[in-house]
Amino acid sequence: MIGLDIKVKNEYSNYLYKIFNGIDLKKYIWEINADDFLYSDNGDIKQNLFGSNVLKGEEFLNRISRESYYMIFTDIKAYPIGKERMEIKTLEDFSKSNCEVVLLCTDSIFIEFYSKEEQILEKVYKNCTRENFEKVEYLSIEDVLSRSFIAW
Numbered sequence: 001m002i003g004l005d006i007k008v009k010n011e012y013s014n015y016l017y018k019i020f021n022g023i024d025l026k027k028y029i030w031e032i033n034a035d036d037f038l039y040s041d042n043g044d045i046k047q048n049l050f051g052s053n054v055l056k057g058e059e060f061l062n063r064i065s066r067e068s069y070y071m072i073f074t075d076i077k078a079y080p081i082g083k084e085r086m087e088i089k090t091l092e093d094f095s096k097s098n099c100e101v102v103l104l105c106t107d108s109i110f111i112e113f114y115s116k117e118e119q120i121l122e123k124v125y126k127n128c129t130r131e132n133f134e135k136v137e138y139l140s141i142e143d144v145l146s147r148s149f150i151a152w
Helices: 015-020 057-064 091-096 118-130
Strands: 003-007 028-041 044-047 054-056 070-080 101-106 110-115 135-139
Touching: 003 118, 015 057, 015 110, 015 118, 028 057, 054 057, 110 118, 118 135
Parallel strands: none
Antiparallel strands: 003 110, 003 135, 028 044, 028 054, 028 070, 070 101, 101 110
16 A cells, blocks of 8 residues: 545644654654645634745644644645655656655645555554544555646
8 A cells, every 4th residue: 555545524623633643753854835724823814834845843743733724735745854855746756756755635625645654554544544534545556656746
């Protein structure tokens, strides 16, 4: 298995925190290629949860740990600290790159999650089923051969 198709409710939540719960996020550099979120900050509605295109693991964890945000569209890729980043458009690009985790969200509710590490996939699957997400299904390499690894 290479990934997961996940469907969540169309509502404010901290879905990214729920998905990544229990994974060592601090060992990665997080590349944020799309940051379309809404969240409340002292009563004001703000956009762009991450505020930067590249975050260290601790800052990424702090951002996704907010109590609630509305995820509209995002494209997130994680690289081990010190490893070169590159543009990833396809499964082949992902396979050849140093990138270890990809999370794409479109239309607020559809999430694609990919990982090169089986343990991370299993942990995310368990997190999503425990949180009663609307859909959580494993994806094989054959399932994703024609998919884009960029959120559209």
